[in-house]
Amino acid sequence: MSPAPTFREFFRYWLRLGFINFGGPAGQIAMMHKDIVDERRWVPEKLFQRALGFCMILPGPEAHQLAVYLGWRLFGYGGGCVAGLFFLLPSVALMLFLSWLAAAHGGVPLVQGVFRGIAGAVVAIVAQAVWRIAKKSLKHPVLYAFAAASFLMGYALRLKFPGIVVAAGLLGLWLGQVRPDIFCPKGACEPEDELPPPAARPLKHLARVGGVCAGLWLAVALPTYLLSGPDSLLPKILSFYSRASFVTFGGAYAVLSYVSDMAMRLGWVGQEQLVLGLGLAETTPGPLIMVTQYVGFLTAWNHPGGLDPLTAGILGGLLTTFGMFLPSFLLVFAGAPFIEALTANARLRAALTGITAAVVGVVLKLGVVFATATFWPKFLGGGVDLFAVAVAAACGVALWRWNTGVHYLVLACGALGAAMTLAGG
Secondary structure: OOOOOOHHHHHHHHHHHHHHOOOHHHHHHHHHHHHHHHHOOOOOHHHHHHHHHHHHOOOOOHHHHHHHHHHHHHHHHHHHHHHHHHHHHHHHHHHHHHHHHHHHHOOOHHHHHHHHHHHHHHHHHHHHHHHHHHHHHOOOHHHHHHHHHHHHHHHOOOOOHHHHHHHHHHHHHHHHHHOHHHOOOOOOOOOOOOOOOOOOOHHHHHHHHHHHHHHHHHHHHHHHHHHOOOOOOHHHHHHHHHHHOOOOOOOHHHHHHHHHHHHHHOOOOOHHHHHHHHHHHHOOOOOHHHHHHHHHHHHHHHOOOOOOHHHHHHHHHHHHHHHHHHHHHHHHHHHHHHHHHHHHOHHHHHHHHHHHHHHHHHHHHHHHHHHHHHHOOHHHOOOOOHHHHHHHHHHHHHHHHHOOOHHHHHHHHHHHHHHHHHOOO
8 A cells, every 4th residue: 555645635636536536426436446545555455445435335426425425535634625526616616606507598499409409318317327236236036026116106006205214124134034045145144354443432433424414514504494485495495305315325326306296296396307417417527416416407597586697596506515415524424434344234234235226227217218309209299209219229239339438428428419400300
């Protein structure tokens, strides 16, 4: 292991990474592993893998949480804040601009053509995500049943995401006791080696971290609630996304499934806008979960409540991001001293395995909803959009056959959509 970096080296690394961390969570985790473990050797392989396992059992964006943990490991709470914030900030600015472009100029035919091409690409991207998550998560026939049941509960019965998560977790917890072979290859979930003793005074640690994060949330929430007009949705946006961040296990696609259900139930945004938001998030660096900022921006733009739409949109987007990511800092800082015990707990791993399997069905439901909105759009009066079908098929080939970078693919499809519009297609 190389000598620890100086804080200046550490700061410069995370500042740079925030502008180049394309590729979604898998690409971002691979990038951090290559930079921090293989090349710079700031942390050892075993610590990185345990940290990744820890972040995978938390709700929220695992790549961002891993960045926060690595920063905490190297430079304490200040390092965790630097890593977590710079991992996000470039994508925050870019998504605000793209959200404004979609809201203010989405009706321009050329822009509509760009977004039409992006929508076709998104269907293929979600389909590949379902396949990738399923391949990693469904290691036993029983777990396929988890995925199928969650799809039926979400799509046919229209049950809410938190209920599906709770049901899958409880069933996984029970099955982990009676059939441990489902969750562990050898039938017994034992830690790899002897674990170090737990950190001293855990309650004091948890209370301190929880108090600081609660204070930060109140510092934002109180002005939002007190200064917003009676018709403003800003307080509801902050409240909803702050809650969502604690129940969205399974990464960005699971988050988007939950957000899309609730946003459409409440009439905040439509399916077409959600498809576009995911495509825009794929073109920017940073966590894919930044799609929620786009949804928050459009929600506030469409319901400004006495504010200028642009001002309301910016506030809605920023409040969404604050509500979604503050819990990531809270969960990582609270659990970091106990990482070994948490990742080795057999019952917890069984419950989380059940939830992860159920998330496959949730993401499949999201893909079906997005494909329906994309292939049978309203502007065709119920007809099939053959251009979107062709784009999705071509993107599927590019993703599975050549593993094309998603952000390049989305940009190319947007350009193709613009060309089709100019050609009168």
